[in-house]
Amino acid sequence: MEATVAKTGTEEKTWSGGNRPLNASYGKMMMWFFIVSDALTFSGFLASYGFSRFKFIDAWPIADQVFTHFPFLHGVDAPMYYVAFMTFILIFSSVTMVLAVDAGHKMQKNKVIWYLFFTIIGGAIFVGSQAWEWATFIKGDYGAIETKGGKIVQFLNTDGERVAIADFAIELPSTKESHVEGNGVWYMQEDTQTSFTFEEVKAGFLANDNLLVRTQYLDEHGHPTVLSRAESIDKVVNDGKLVVEGANLKHNEYGTPLFADFFFFITGFHGFHVFSGVIFNIIIFFNVIIGTYERRGSYEMVEKVGLYWHFVDLVWVFVFTFFYLV
Amino acid sequence: MAHDHKLEIFRGLIKFKSNEAKIWGVFAFLSVVTVIEVALGIIKPEVLTGNRFLAMKLLNWIFIVLTLVKAYYITWDFMHMRDEKKSLRRAVVWTAVFLICYLVIILLIEGDYIFDVYKSGYVKFNF
Numbered sequence: 139m140e141a142t143v144a145k146t147g148t149e150e151k152t153w154s155g156g157n158r159p160l161n162a163s164y165g166k167m168m169m170w171f172f173i174v175s176d177a178l179t180f181s182g183f184l185a186s187y188g189f190s191r192f193k194f195i196d197a198w199p200i201a202d203q204v205f206t207h208f209p210f211l212h213g214v215d216a217p218m219y220y221v222a223f224m225t226f227i228l229i230f231s232s233v234t235m236v237l238a239v240d241a242g243h244k245m246q247k248n249k250v251i252w253y254l255f256f257t258i259i260g261g262a263i264f265v266g267s268q269a270w271e272w273a274t275f276i277k278g279d280y281g282a283i284e285t286k287g288g289k290i291v292q293f294l295n296t297d298g299e300r301v302a303i304a305d306f307a308i309e310l311p312s313t314k315e316s317h318v319e320g321n322g323v324w325y326m327q328e329d330t331q332t333s334f335t336f337e338e339v340k341a342g343f344l345a346n347d348n349l350l351v352r353t354q355y356l357d358e359h360g361h362p363t364v365l366s367r368a369e370s371i372d373k374v375v376n377d378g379k380l381v382v383e384g385a386n387l388k389h390n391e392y393g394t395p396l397f398a399d400f401f402f403f404i405t406g407f408h409g410f411h412v413f414s415g416v417i418f419n420i421i422i423f424f425n426v427i428i429g430t431y432e433r434r435g436s437y438e439m440v441e442k443v444g445l446y447w448h449f450v451d452l453v454w455v456f457v458f459t460f461f462y463l464v
Numbered sequence: 465m466a467h468d469h470k471l472e473i474f475r476g477l478i479k480f481k482s483n484e485a486k487i488w489g490v491f492a493f494l495s496v497v498t499v500i501e502v503a504l505g506i507i508k509p510e511v512l513t514g515n516r517f518l519a520m521k522l523l524n525w526i527f528i529v530l531t532l533v534k535a536y537y538i539t540w541d542f543m544h545m546r547d548e549k550k551s552l553r554r555a556v557v558w559t560a561v562f563l564i565c566y567l568v569i570i571l572l573i574e575g576d577y578i579f580d581v582y583k584s585g586y587v588k589f590n591f
Contacts, residue, residue: 152537158572159551160548160549160551160555161549161551161552162548162549162552165551170552170555170556171556173556174556174560177560177564178560178563178564181560181563181567181568182567185564185567185568185571188568188571188572189572189574189575191575191576191577192572192575192576192579193575193577193578193582194579196579196583202505202506217506218502218505219502222498222502225502226495226498229491229495229498232538232542233487233488233491233542235542236487236541236542237484239573240483240484240487285591286591287589287590287591289590289591303542353590355590360513360551377591395497441544442532445543448538448542448543449543451538451542452535452538452543455531455534455535455538456531456535458531459501459527459528459531462505463501463505463527464524464527464528
């Protein structure tokens with residue numbers, strides 16, 4: 139058990155790592171340097187998000203028009219509240235973690251166990267919330283039309299409220315037949331079908347005079363540009379190409395596909411960190427319970443895992459700002 | 465192991481009696497900052513979105529500054545950077561801050577340049 143404690147037999151030696159110029163144990167220092175490198179990875183993600191956003195600065199989706207849902211509150215427009223809730227959960231689990239570290243310093247085993255337990259619960263709630271955010275984002279909201287140039291147009295009524303394509307699309311008789319696996323020699327699965335075809339949405343749009351579209355392009359107040367009825371018809375009929383519902387890596391009903399790509403990569407990478415942090419915490423949790431650190435005489439392992447956990451919180455602070463607020 | 469924690473925050477304005485009290489104090493402070501951020505993000509006051517400083521909305525400046533404040537207290541108090549040696553602190557913080565600023569500045573300038581190319585170029589992108 140002593141193998142992982144900082145006793146290497148080289149204490150007080152100038153070479154072989156005997157010196158501790160930074161006055162931190164080997165493990166703690168390496169955790170810090172890992173955190174630096176991981177921070178650079180995340181900055182790479184966030185900086186390239188900034189790059190793409192600056193590249194399309196006049197047509198970037200506005201986060202609080204995208205993330206408007208709250209679990210169990212259907213149809214209530216609640217921008218930001220759920221992400222704010224997630225932020226609190228993560229900060230709070232950071233607090234319980236640092237309290238566990240503090241209790242570890244004082245060798246209070248039971249307190250460490252309880253605080254670690256709350257930290258794990260907090261982390262689990264956060265990962266669950268992120269999964270829910272993903273599911274909501276992928277499922278989509280109102281649906282939109284993608285143009286030949288890959289731009290998104292969304293539908294509004296004349297009062298400026300969003301309208302779902304399902305509310306106005308007209309079912310057209312279709313002769314489409316799906317090729318099933320049992321038929322023919324060569325079988326290729328077709329792409330996921332949207333609930334309405336472009337023609338159906340177009341017909342519904344033309345039949346409803348109170349429908350307008352808005353483009354991705356932002357006006358001088360930072361709102362998406364709403365076209366007049368004539369311009370809207372022109373846009374849908376001449377440029378429209380396909381129906382988009384929800385988001386994946388290629389299409390995104392909220393705006394430019396890059397927005398969805400960065401959403402998946404940044405929050406996904408962060409969520410993966412939270413997930414591994416929870417795993418680490420669980421391992422440490424059981425080690426504390428069976429008394430490993432009590433026998434070792436030091437709860438430094440809790441501190442090292444704590445550093446990682448706080449780092450995950452730190453990254454979320456930045457993701458929250460740059461993805462949801464700015 | 466010596467557990468000497470530095471217990472004052474805000475440059476000595478507030479000094480806590482124990483490390484545990486300091487943790488709760490920092491938590492309260494971080495929560496207040498987050499509440500301010502979320503409130504501003506939902507209200508979006510005209511004064512702050514309409515006016516700009518160095519080509520960026522005042523609101524966004526506020527968000528970024530508040531984020532850095534939060535990052536400072538998470539690193540200094542939750543990650544105990546306050547109690548580490550100055551050399552470790554600088555090795556970690558200065559390296560990261562320098563490299564991140566460098567990367568961000570270069571990428572944002574480049575992104576802005578490409579935006580101009582798209583905007584003023586002869587090829588139409590909005591179709």
